[in-house]
Amino acid sequence: MAPPDAAADHTADTAARRLLARAARASRGRLALPVALGLAATLAAIAQAWLIARLLAALLGLGPAGWAELAGAAALALLSLGLGLAQERAQQAAGEAAKARLRADAFARLLAAGPLDPRPVGERTALVVDRIEALEGYFARWLPAALLALLAPALVAGAAALAEPASGLTLLGAGLLVPLVQAASGIGAAQAARRQFDALQRLSGRFLDRMRGLPTLVLFNRQEAEAASLGAAAHELRRRTMRVLRVAFLSSAGMELIAAGALALLALRHGAALAAAASAATAGPADADQAAATARALFVLLLVPAFFAPLRGFAAAYHERLAARGAAAALAPLLDEAGPAAGPQGLLLAEVPPKVTVTFQDVRLTYDPARPPALDGLSFRVLPGETLVLTGPSGAGKTSVLRLLMGFVRPDEGRIAINGRDITLLHPAELRRLSAYVGQRAHLFRATLRENIRLARPGATDAAVEAAARAAGVLQFAAALPQGLDTLVGEGGFGLSGGQAQRVAVARAFLRDAPLVLLDEPTAHLDPGTEAELWESLRRLCVGRTAIIASHARAARTGALPGARVLEIAGGRALGAARIAGT
C-alpha cells in the first residue's frame, strides 16, 4: 500500500469520526443508565471518603468516631462495588447493540458490492469481524467514560470545594490538564491506529488466501517461504500495535503524573493545617472546630483518588476511542457509499414472469478506464424458449454479458431490457430472481449436498430437491457416497470432483426453475467426458426457458446444444449476426 498523504489521512479520519458520531447518536438512549450508575458510585465514594476522614481524625485523637463509621464505610464499599457491577453490565449491553447494528449493515453492503469487489475475502472478513469488534470499546467504554469524566470529577471537586474552596479549585485545575495531556499524547495516534488495523486486515487476507491454497504451496515445497512472508506480516502487525500502545501508555503515564502532582500539592497545602491541629492536640484536648478542620483536610486528601478514578477511566477509554477511530476509517467508506439505506436502490418485482425476452441495445461497459472497454456497443435479442450461445476468445466480453444480467455491474451506456423493461430500474437482487445461474466454478458451502441444492429455493420439498438432483445427475454419484444426498461436503466442495460440484450447481438451477438461464462456461475446466455428460443435463435445463450461455466454440460446434443460436463476439462487439449452431 502506498503511503497515504496527509489529505487522505485527514479525510479518512473525518469519515471515521462521522461514522462513529452517527452510530453514537443511534445508541444515545443506552448511555443514561451506565452514566447514572457511575455517578451514584462517585457519590458513594465521596461519602466513604468523609467517613474514613472522620475515622482517621478519631484515630489521631481529634474527634469522636468509631465502629459505626467503619461499618458505614464498609457498607458504602459494598454499595459502590454493586454499582460498579451494574454499570459494567449496562455498558456491555450498549456495546452489543451498536455492534450488531453496524455488523449487519457492513455485511449487507459487502454482499451488495458483489463478486467484483477486489479485496480478498480475508480482508473483507476482518472488516465485518475485527473492525466491528474493535468498535465495541467506543460504545461500551469510551462514551460513558467521557461523560463520566465530565460529570463525576465535577461532583468530587464540588464536594471538596464545600469542605475547602481552594482545594476544590486545585482539583478542578488538575482535572482540566487531563484532556490536554490526552490530546497531546494522542497526536499521530489516529494514524497509528489506522495502520494497525490495516496491518491486521492484510494479515487476515493473506492467511485466508494461502490457507485455501495450502496444497499448492505444499506441493511446490514453498510453505517455509510463505511462512516467512506471513511472519513479516505478523511482525508488521506487532510493530503497528506497539506504536499504538506507546501512545496509550504515554497518556496513562501523563494521567498518573497529574494525579501524583495534585496529591502532592494538596498534601503541602493541608500539611500546615494538620500540623496546627496536631500541635493543638498535643497542648490539650482538641476542640470541636479543630477536629472538624482536621477531618475536612483529611477528607480533601482522600477525595483525590475518587476525583481521578473517572479520569483514569477516561484515559483508559481514550485508547479505545483511538482504536475505534482506526477501525472505523476503513468501515466509513463501506457504510457511507449510498447514504443511509443499505446497498443499491431499485424497484421490486411484483411477480416473476413465466417467459422473458432479453434485449441488449448498443451496450457499453468499461471496468478500468486504462484498459479497452469490456463491451463496446453490443446488441442482440433472445426470445422466450431460445438459447443464445456467446462464443469468442477469453476476454471477448462473454462473462460481462452475464454479469450485467446478474446485476453484478451496471452498463455505462446503452439499454438492457427484459420483456421491454429497462433492467437498471430493478433492484439487483430482484433482477436475480428472474434467473438461474451456473458459473465456471460453483461454490459449494459446508453443508450436505441436499442443503447445497436447496440453497436455490429454501422452501423446496425433499421430493423437489431429489428431482432436481436426478435431472442434474447428482443422484448418480451421490448413490455411491456413504450418506447419499445427506453427505457433508467441505467449503469449496471438498470431497467432490470439479465435475460433481458443477452438477450440484446445475441441480440448483433446476430447482430454482427460473425463466432465464445464465451459464458462464460451466464446463471450462472439466475433462471432455464429464463435459459431455454435463451438457446433456444443461440442454434439458434450457428447454422451454430463455438461455444465454457463454461457452467455448467447441461445445456449440460439437452439437451439445442443437438448435441454439451462436453469436460470436470479440473485443466487446458482435462479429456478424447470430447463426444456428452446427451450421
Added chain:
Amino acid sequence: MRRDLTRVLAELWRGHALRLGAGAAAAAAVALLGLALLALAGLGVAGTARAGGAAAPAGLAAAGLVSGLAALALLRPLVLLRPLARYAERLVSHAATFRALADTRLWFFRRLAERLPAGLGLRRAGDLLGRLVADVEALDGLYLRALVPGAAALAAVLAIGLLLGAVAPGLAAWVALPLAFALLAPLALAPGAARAAEAAAAAQGGLRAAVVDPLTGLEDTLAANAEERAARRVAEAGAELAAAQRRLAARGAWGGALGGLLTQAAMLGALAWGLAAGPAGVAPALLGLFLAVAAAETLGLMPRAGAALAAAAAAARRLFQAADQPPPVAEPAAPPALLPRGHAIRIRGLRFAWTPDRPPVFDGLDLDVPEGARVAILGPSGSGKSTLAALLLKLAAPQAGSIALGGAALDTLPAALVRSRIACLTQDARLFDDTIAANLRLAAPEADDAALWRALEAARIAELVRALPKGLATRCGEAGARFSGGQARRLALARALLSPAPVLILDEPAAGLDAATERDFLATLDSATAGRSVILIVHRLIGVERPTRILRLIGGRAIPATG
C-alpha cells in the same frame, strides 16, 4: 486448562523466556517502588509516633502523618519516577508479548501446512482464520493479565507481609490476608469462567466462518438470492458471540468486584485494627493503611485475571486442537538409508482405499515410469487418476504395495525431497492473490523473467499476459479471480512447467484450452518438458501427444491400451 497453558509457555514461548521474564520482573520492581514510596510516608508516621512515646501519641502521630505526606511531596522526583517506571515496564512486557504472539501465528501456520497438505477438508477456513487472529490474540491474557500482574502482586503481598509482620503481626494478618486472597483468586475463578470462555472462543470462530463462507461463494449466494439467509446467519453468530462475551465479561466483572472487596477489606481492616488496638496502634495502623492503599491498584485487578486466564486457556485449546491433527502421511523417523538415484518411478502391488468403508481405488496396481518417459494415463472420472498423483506426492499413503523413486522406497523419503523431484498440476491448482510473477515463482523461486516467459509461452498464455498493462506484475486476485477459469488454469499450467522437477504430473493440462490451442499445446509438449518424465493424466488422447506408453485405469489396475 493448566496443561494447555503450560504448553503455551513451555513449548510456544520458550524462545521468549528471557524477554517475558524481564517484563514480569520489571512489573514486580515497579510494584515494589510504589510500595516503597507509600511505606516511606507511612514509616515517617510510625517513626514519629514511636519517638513520641505513650505520653502524647495522637498528636505526634498527626505530626507524623503530616511529615509523611510532606515527605511524599518532597520525594517528588520519586513520585515522578513511578509513572515513568510503569511506562517503561508496560512497554517491555507488551513488546515481549506481541513478539511471542507473532511467532505463535507463524508456528500455527507451519503446523497447518505440515498437517493439512491436502487441503482443509471439512474444516472451515473462517474458523481457522479466527484461530490465527483472535485465539492467538487471546493468549496475551495469560501473560499480560495473569503472569505480569501476578508477579507484581506477589512481590507486593510478600513485601507487605514482611514489613507489617515485623511491626505488628496481627495487623499483618488483617492487611496481607485479603491481599493474598486477591492474588490467588484468579486460580480459583478461572475454572468457573472456562465454559463461558470456550463458548466465546468457539463463537468468534463461528462468526468468522459465517462471514467467510458466503463471501467466498458470493456469486452463488447472490444468484440464489440468499443474501438475507447469509445475513441472518451472521447476525445469529454475532448474537451468540455477544452472549458468550457477556457471560465472560460478567465473570470478569465479578472478579473485579471481588478484587475491590478484598482491597477495601485490607484498608478497612487496617483501620479496624487501629480502632481496636487503641492509641498504641495508631502508627502501625496508619502504615498498614498506606501499604494497603499502595497495593490496591495492583491487587484489585488481580481477580479479573481469572476470566482472562480462562479465555487464554480456551484459545490455547483451540490452537492445539487444529495444530495437533496427525499429518496424513507421517514423515520417516530416520533419514533415508538410500537416496533416490535418478527419477524412475516403479509401483508394485499397490493397494489403496481413501477410507476402509469405501471400495479400494487401486488393488494390485503395477506401473513403471522410466526416466524421460511420457506415460499417458486414461480413465473415466472416479477411476483414481488424481489419487495416483496424491500417492506419488505423499499426500496419502498406500495400505499395501510399494512405490519407489529412483530406487528408493517412497515411504523412507521425506515429503519435501519427494516434492522437489515430482511437480504436479493438480485439478485444484490455485493462484494466489499476488502478482503473476510471484505465482509462477512458487515453482522455481530463482527463475528469471525469461524463464517465466518461456513457461507462459508453453502454456499458451504469454500473449494475454503481454497485453496486460502491468504484464508479469499484474495481480491475479484470490484464486485467480482476475482471470477467467481457463486463463487461470493456463497460468497454473505455466507454473507447473516452470518447475525444475525431473518428474511432471499433468492432470488434464488442456482443460480450459480450446480445441486448436489444445492440439497445439500437446504437440509441442516435448520441447516444454525437455527430457523430463511426464505423467499425462487425461480423459482421452487426441492423437498428437506421442506418449511412450498408454495405460488405462480399470478396476484399480493399469492396463496397457492404445489411445
